[in-house]
Amino acid sequence: MMNEATKNVYEDIPKEMFELAQQDETLHDTKLETKARGYFADALVRFRKNRASVIGAWIIFFLLLFSLLSPILSQYTVRDQDKYYVNYPPYIRSIADKKIGIFDGAAVHASQNEAAMAQWKAVAIETGYDPLLKILETTETVSLYRGKERITKTYKIQTNKYYEQGMIFRVFSFQEFEDIQKWQDETGIQVIYPFVESKDIKDITSANVWYQVSDNKGTPKYDKEGNFIPAYSTNTAKEGAPYHSKRLENDPGNWIYSMQKSGAVQCRVCYYNYYTYVNGHEPMYIMGTNSMGMDLFCAIGVGSRFSIIFALLVSVINLTIGAVYGAIQGYYGGAVDMIMDRIADILYEVPFIVVSTLFQLHLAPKVGVVPSFLFAFVLTGWIGMAALVRKQFYRFKSQEFVMAARTLGASDWRLMFKHIFPNAIGTIITSCALTIPGVIRSETTLTYLGIVNIADFAGTSLGTLMSQGQTSMTSSPHAMFFPAMYFALLLIAFNLFGNGLRDAFNPSLRGVDD
Amino acid sequence: MGKYVIKRLIFMVFTLFIITLMCFVLVRMLPPAELPPGDPHTKIVEARREALGYNKPYLEQFGIFLKNVFTKGDWGVSDVLYFGQDVFAIFVSKLPATMIVNFYSIILSIPIGIALGIWAALRKNTWVDDAISTLTMALISVPSFVYAFLIQYFLAFKLGWFPFLMKEGTDWFSWPMFVSMIPAVLSLSLGVIAGFTRTTRAELTEVLTSEFMLLARTKGLTKVQATVRHALKNCMVVIVPSIFGEFISIIGGSLIIEKLFSVPGVGQLYLNSINGRDYPLFMLLTVFYTAIGLVAAIVVDISYGFIDPRIRMGSKK
Numbered sequence: 001m002m003n004e005a006t007k008n009v010y011e012d013i014p015k016e017m018f019e020l021a022q023q024d025e026t027l028h029d030t031k032l033e034t035k036a037r038g039y040f041a042d043a044l045v046r047f048r049k050n051r052a053s054v055i056g057a058w059i060i061f062f063l064l065l066f067s068l069l070s071p072i073l074s075q076y077t078v079r080d081q082d083k084y085y086v087n088y089p090p091y092i093r094s095i096a097d098k099k100i101g102i103f104d105g106a107a108v109h110a111s112q113n114e115a116a117m118a119q120w121k122a123v124a125i126e127t128g129y130d131p132l133l134k135i136l137e138t139t140e141t142v143s144l145y146r147g148k149e150r151i152t153k154t155y156k157i158q159t160n161k162y163y164e165q166g167m168i169f170r171v172f173s174f175q176e177f178e179d180i181q182k183w184q185d186e187t188g189i190q191v192i193y194p195f196v197e198s199k200d201i202k203d204i205t206s207a208n209v210w211y212q213v214s215d216n217k218g219t220p221k222y223d224k225e226g227n228f229i230p231a232y233s234t235n236t237a238k239e240g241a242p243y244h245s246k247r248l249e250n251d252p253g254n255w256i257y258s259m260q261k262s263g264a265v266q267c268r269v270c271y272y273n274y275y276t277y278v279n280g281h282e283p284m285y286i287m288g289t290n291s292m293g294m295d296l297f298c299a300i301g302v303g304s305r306f307s308i309i310f311a312l313l314v315s316v317i318n319l320t321i322g323a324v325y326g327a328i329q330g331y332y333g334g335a336v337d338m339i340m341d342r343i344a345d346i347l348y349e350v351p352f353i354v355v356s357t358l359f360q361l362h363l364a365p366k367v368g369v370v371p372s373f374l375f376a377f378v379l380t381g382w383i384g385m386a387a388l389v390r391k392q393f394y395r396f397k398s399q400e401f402v403m404a405a406r407t408l409g410a411s412d413w414r415l416m417f418k419h420i421f422p423n424a425i426g427t428i429i430t431s432c433a434l435t436i437p438g439v440i441r442s443e444t445t446l447t448y449l450g451i452v453n454i455a456d457f458a459g460t461s462l463g464t465l466m467s468q469g470q471t472s473m474t475s476s477p478h479a480m481f482f483p484a485m486y487f488a489l490l491l492i493a494f495n496l497f498g499n500g501l502r503d504a505f506n507p508s509l510r511g512v513d514d
Numbered sequence: 515m516g517k518y519v520i521k522r523l524i525f526m527v528f529t530l531f532i533i534t535l536m537c538f539v540l541v542r543m544l545p546p547a548e549l550p551p552g553d554p555h556t557k558i559v560e561a562r563r564e565a566l567g568y569n570k571p572y573l574e575q576f577g578i579f580l581k582n583v584f585t586k587g588d589w590g591v592s593d594v595l596y597f598g599q600d601v602f603a604i605f606v607s608k609l610p611a612t613m614i615v616n617f618y619s620i621i622l623s624i625p626i627g628i629a630l631g632i633w634a635a636l637r638k639n640t641w642v643d644d645a646i647s648t649l650t651m652a653l654i655s656v657p658s659f660v661y662a663f664l665i666q667y668f669l670a671f672k673l674g675w676f677p678f679l680m681k682e683g684t685d686w687f688s689w690p691m692f693v694s695m696i697p698a699v700l701s702l703s704l705g706v707i708a709g710f711t712r713t714t715r716a717e718l719t720e721v722l723t724s725e726f727m728l729l730a731r732t733k734g735l736t737k738v739q740a741t742v743r744h745a746l747k748n749c750m751v752v753i754v755p756s757i758f759g760e761f762i763s764i765i766g767g768s769l770i771i772e773k774l775f776s777v778p779g780v781g782q783l784y785l786n787s788i789n790g791r792d793y794p795l796f797m798l799l800t801v802f803y804t805a806i807g808l809v810a811a812i813v814v815d816i817s818y819g820f821i822d823p824r825i826r827m828g829s830k831k
Contacts, residue, residue, distance in 0.1 A: 052648075346529045349811075350536075351803050353769070357788050357796075358540045437655060445657055449770065451788055466659075470774075473663065474671050484660045491655040499651075 043426070046504040053500020059493035063486065067308065070301030075281055078302050078459035082283075082293035084168070084271055087476035088161045090288040096160065099133075103286075105162045106133055107476075112155045115219045120159065122220065122228055123208055126193065127270045129163035162283055165271045167193060167207035171264050174241055180269075181245035183277055190246055191273045194232035194255035195266075201231050207268055233259075240265030290479040291468045299460050300486050306458035308490075310370075311439035314377045315432050321378065322385025323428065327416050329386065330393025337390070348383045355379055356446055370457045373446075377439060388431055392424035426505035433498035437491045444487060462487050519816055526808045533804050538579060539572045541793050547593035555598065566590070590794035595786055601795045605780065605802070609765065612772065612779030614686050616764035618699045623706035624757060630707070631714025636741070638719055646711060653708035659770045662701035666774070670697055679776040698775035702768055706760065713756060717749040751825075755817040762810040 037045070047053060071077070091105035112120075124130035137156035142149055172180070180191050193210070201209050202216040211228035212221045223229050232255040240258035248255070258265040276282050287296035325344075329337045356376040363372035396402065397420060405419050446452045447463030454461050462483050469480030546563060549556050566582075567575040582588040589602045596604050634646040653661070670676045681694040721727065722745055730740040765780070772781035780799065787795035818825050 342525075345525075346532050349529050349804060349808055350533050351800065351807065353784075353788070354537060354800050354803070358537065361544055361791075362540060441655075441657055445659070445770065448659060449773070449785060451785075466663075470663065473667055477667055480663055480667075484663060488652070488656045488660050491657075492652050495651060495655040 039426070043501075043504040047500050050500040050503060052496050053503075056493040056496025056500060059489060060497055063304070063490050063493065064308065066486075067301045067304040071298050071305070074286075074295055074298035074301070075279070075284060076295035076298050078294055078299050080279075080293075080295065082275070082289065084165055084293075085162065085275075085283060085285070085289050086293045087291050087472045087479055088285065088289045089476065089478055090285055091160070091162050092284050092286065093282050104133060105160045105288075106158050107161045107164075108136065108156065108158050110156045111139075112157055114153060115217055117155060117157075118220045119208060119218060120157070120164075122211055123163070123166040125228065126210055127163070127166060127272065129160075129272055131159040131161075131163035131166070132157060133160055134158040162272060167210075167268050168271050168274075169207050169266060170269050170274070171261055171266050172258075173264050177241050177258060177265050177267070180277060181243065184245045188246065189273050189276060190248070191269050191277050192243070192245070192257050193268045193270060194230075194248060194251070194257055195259050195268050196231055197233045197235065197259075200233065210268075230255075232256075240267075287482045288476070288478045290465060291472050294460065296465070296479065296482050299465055300462070300483055302459045303461040303465055303483070304486060304490065306454065307440045307443055307462055308436075310374070310443060311436045314374065314381060314439045315435040317374075317378050318381040318435065319385050319428060319432055322382035323389050323421070323424075325382060326386035326389025327393055327421060330390040331397060331412065331416050331420070333394070344383045344386060347380050350380060352376075352380060352442060353446075353451070357451060360452055368457070369452065369454055373443075373452050373454065377442070381435070381439070385428070385431055385435075388427050389421075389424055392427055393420055396420045396423050430498065430502040430505050433494070433501045437494035437498065440487075440494070441491060518819075522812050522815070526812055530801070530805055530808060534801050535576060537800050538576050538797060541797055542568075542572055542575055544793065547791060547793065562591070589798045592792055592795050594790045594792040595795060596792075601798050604795070605783070605798055608778060608780045608783045610684070610686055611680075611777050612781060613765055615680075615695055615698050615772075615777055615779065616702065616768075618695065619702035619706060620760055620764060622699065623703040624710060624760070626703075627707040627710025628714050628753065631711040632718060632741075632746070634711065634715045635718035635722060638722075643715075647715070650708045650711045650715075653704050654712065657770070658701055658705050658768065659774060661704055662697075662771055662774050665697050665701050669700075680778070682778070695777075698771055698777055701771050701775070710753070710756070714749060714753060717752050718745060721745045721748045751818065751822040754821055755814040758817050759810045759814040762813055763806060765806060 089105050089107060090103050092103040095102060096104040109116075120132050124132065135155050135157050139154045139156075141152045141154065143152065144150070177192075183189075184191055196207075196210050198205055201211075201213050204213065204216060204218055206218070209218055210231060212231045213219060214221050220228055230250075234254045234256065236254065236256055238260050239256040240260045243257040247253075247257075258267050260266075272283070285295050285297065287300065290296055290299065325340065329340045356373065359372045359376040359379075360369070363375060366372075393416075402415060402419055405415055410419065443452075444461065444463040444466070447454060447461045448467050449463075450467060453464070455464055465483040466480060466487070469476075469483060473480050546568065549559060553559075565578075567578045579590075582590075587602060589600075589605075592599050592601050592604060630646055630650075634643045637643050666678065670678050676697050677694045678697075679694070680698060681691050683691070685691055722741070727740060727745060730744050731737070735743070769781040769785050771777070772779045773785055776782070780802070783795065784799045784803070786792070787799060
């Protein structure tokens, strides 16, 4: 009923009630106000939105800056390897003097008895550098000794390793002896200290005992005021060479500063000051030293610089080979593709460690360690890239624009690299960003294992540094910690960055991690 | 399906053959290990090398090598490390340690990895997901020896819970042995856990957004029911093959972890054979590792077909 009624109403609308919507103006879309964004700009915008990747990019930037600058800023090179300052913790004099507990070369010594404590004190008095930083713990043990109770104290202390070295015996030629004396006069720093003969100190051979002792364990004798009594030699008959430089303040004038040694002189030198004499500056190790006595701050920079450059080189070569191989495979398809794919399959299955080992054994003697290492990476590294490019080519080669270009007479080569290849560029960039950490990782693993040793070429490498740190892990964890830290950060940052790039270039893949 | 499997197997044998041949020739091109001067075994060793065809063309040598392997199971005797001993016997004696350590690590890591992955996927884009994903990323990017160092330093040295190195001896299932294996097991597990977490999370997040999940909820299933019955089942298509792959690679072990924790296993043997230039041992282990890689790849590929009938094997991708 209702239907009938409405139907009738609408059927009979008179013609003049209709009105044309638009008669004079032309109908068109509103013009786009925004600027068109290109492929790369679009990717960049997407990349910037990904917080993790931006952080990754910044970390990479700072790590690169570090490896670029640290060898320049450091006073050392990787060839400066100190024989005494081995596996020493971080130390910077100006910060250590502030006594805020960092960069003070601190190491912990447990169960130090009174004699040992006296020796630390003696080192402090003689050299003027107090090794004792802090007494962490004092333990008192009560024992019965000849019917009487006796209290023995043992201490757990923190010392400055650099000061703790104290004195060493060192043999110099006469000329060196003179040079050091001249340097002493110029700078006022005492390097050579009065000599102590071990027969005067109960046959103790340690260079750090300069006081009279009551037994061969180094228990000192004290005078009435409780001070150490010097045991410096006055045996002028055995003096090595005339000494005319700075003497100790309390020197009565007859202490000898050197000892005869055939054709040379033997001296007692304060190692810290001797170091300053030899190197021209005081020790300063921002990250400490490793088991070779290298400055870790510099060594990490040098090692990582090699790793990064090497990884870039490998990536570029692999990407080029992979792109060309994949392009040929994907473009021609059929039998060519099949055969090339089988070759790639077989190569892909060779374990990398086998390749690098055999290359080291065969090629390294002929072309050098680093080139043969590079070949090992190139031999199998391009396969992943080739597979990616091949897939892209299969996707694009049957599309209309390719057919159009072919109709216009473009050659195969031009079609491949001018028309199809640019479409795969996003994939390639992404893959490159993820290849680099992979190469760094394998390279470091192999140098860590010692299968490949590039120390002669590059000075050192992160892997070598870590395996050196590993050997002294318990006593000086910093030697492992710093290289491992740098390495881990580098890999994580590169992966974050690479994942971000992949998401930016292929938004459809977002969230699929592989 | 059957045809596809056979085709894969034939190609696998072919690949293994080619790789073995290449390695063999390259190894034989190197001068054989020198004997210590005045060694009483010089004559025997030289006679043995003569019998192995050391002065003949490489292909003939390879023929002799293959003949010995297939007819007598003879892979040669060790040159340097275990002078004069049968390499195959040495290899077999190293297998148990590797297999046990890796078995524990897999038993530990698969449930943890999958559980973390499910957790992260269900809480996608919350702090739980962020934390798990970041940790996974870090563990996957960094090689295991770096966190093995942390485990060794903190758990074994600072806290003193475990010994530094694996206990010597062959009492594989005793308690002290188990405790001494834990650092190695943990170091191996972290990477595997991270791998499983990542795969599970990626798969599950994709499945959770698919339409059949919406249907499952619409027809009245609770979220738990829908996840367990539909989403997880679909994830398993990807996860189960990788579990198979992991199980095969347990006999391979890990080179670095075994060296670090002195696990007397195959991985360490391989490293030692490389560093000590023990070519017969190196040859055997190279074939072994290549074979494991090939078999694992095939098992993973084929198991897709068995688990999910929707995936047709051998059809063009």
